[in-house]
Amino acid sequence: MAGRAPVATVMRRLAKAIDGLDEPAVEKIAKEQQEDPFQVLIATMLSAQTKDAVTAAASSRLFRVARTPRTMARLTHAQIRQLIYPVSFYRNKAVHVKETCRQIVDRFGGRVPSTMEDLLTLPGVGRKTANLVLILAHRSEDNICVDTHVHRISNRLGWVQTTTPDETEQALYRVSPRRWWPIINLYLVTWGQNVCRPVYPLCPQCVLADVCPKIGVTKVGKLVQPA
């Protein structure tokens, strides 16, 4: 099948299909912490290229010791490294976390900024992190957060033809109705972690199989028989 899977059909089916599946770590942290912008920001920074279970454990160790930008800025790089290990790039992330906390205190009066422009001035904060903070913590309905799962699946579904997540984000603003923007990330990340995996996606089991053009998919995973 060529062409593009209809966005509304995909989103409605995924709304049902993800029910009961594990949510991404940052979404869980956001819910548990009443959408606290600071914890969403730090957890998202830790989550880059890191498995969800590792992100969740590292975030919880770090937040047990410091829950505010002020207290976290007082930790040493070594303390932060120790608390967040083994997230990927923990050395760089420790430096970025401390510096980001310092700047939130010094430049923004201890509050996480609520605009894309300001968020992007913080060290280690890119569009993915900024969009997620705006959506989950500042309840923005004007942003789409594109990570590797959203980028990959949007291309497989034929929604976009892009080579980078930033291009995908801009293309998605054009091809998807606004009402879906804030939840595209939750739905596609959950689907990407469980079914539309990077390699060997489980197309035979996928609720989108009849509408998805499966662009770029060459090998699919084996059907898992229920025990």
Ligand code: SF4
């Ligand atoms: S698992 Fe296969 S059918 Fe489902 S969205 Fe991914 S590529 Fe499409």
